[in-house]
Amino acid sequence: MDMLDLIKTRRSIRRFSQEKLDRNFLTELIEAARCAPAFANEQSLEYIVVDEPKVCQEIFETLTWAWHIRPKRKPAPNQRPTAYIVVLIDSGIKKEAVVDASAAIENILLAAWSRGVGSCWLGNLKKEKISQILSIDEKYDINSVIALGKPAEKPVMEDAAADDTKYYLDKDDVLHVPKRPLARILHFNKFGGK
């Protein structure tokens, strides 16, 4: 698929089929993250890939899903992610690496989607609990968790009416994701320029 089409069709996924993801694929996602730009090329990011069912289950309990439609997109037991990537910042290398982490994570989401794998980027985390589960040293900040799995839902993006961008479920349980229209966010050569 063309890169632009991949970018346009990627949506956050919160219902997954239970097909397992293989290690080569998961390693490829970390390779994609590794190739992201890093400010001043200082690299403080590390990644814990979780694919053992027991550990997946423990990580699941530390996550908060889709605030605006709670609890409707907290995945049921037969719809849960089959793997996670926990993104760590080594504070000994760089104190502030949220920008680097976000660029690396976006690479992971797109690389996953290019192989037909869905993802959800989660930032509302029980970090202390995750540290315990995965034996993470305290010098690491837990930046995000990325949930992964083959998609079992098809959210749709649409242009937002006015600036109301709250996502919602329709009567067929399809998630709609309104985005501000291009004309409202794009300027040429000065603010307000056409």
Place this chain on the structure above:
Amino acid sequence: MDMLDLIKTRRSIRRFSQEKLDRNFLTELIEAARCAPAFANEQSLEYIVVDEPKVCQEIFETLTWAWHIRPKRKPAPNQRPTAYIVVLIDSGIKKEAVVDASAAIENILLAAWSRGVGSCWLGNLKKEKISQILSIDEKYDINSVIALGKPAEKPVMEDAAADDTKYYLDKDDVLHVPKRPLARILHFNKFGGK
């Protein structure tokens, strides 16, 4: 090109040929940014595309290039970017949107590279000066500037020896970008896990 290959071969570019970029392409890049994930789907990002040569020249004066090898990758007049994207955060919508901005910017860099266009993500900016040049209202935070153009250099990524990741120019004036090896940053199922 396959998504993974695109991600792996994209490097920051700081020398550009002077071929102009067309408006449809530049608009496509903003569409790519618009499709990035936004936390809680709250969208505070706007974009000023700069492609008029006179404005490009003014923006160029507000930027700092490649700190570690200054001034060797500050582009000479015949190697400068032919367009810029200035990324704005509307603080009236969301105070903290650095994560959203970084994901959207990564989409722009990859979408550009998928069309053979190079980019450099710049964060060290004379923001007040940019506000004046582009008539930006003070409620907007200027997050980043992305420099764009057809590449006139071919930087290479390589595995870093130990943790020395400083980028450097070799005797042929090729930029080398060392990245921490995969084995040092990837863990399975717990910190340090194989």
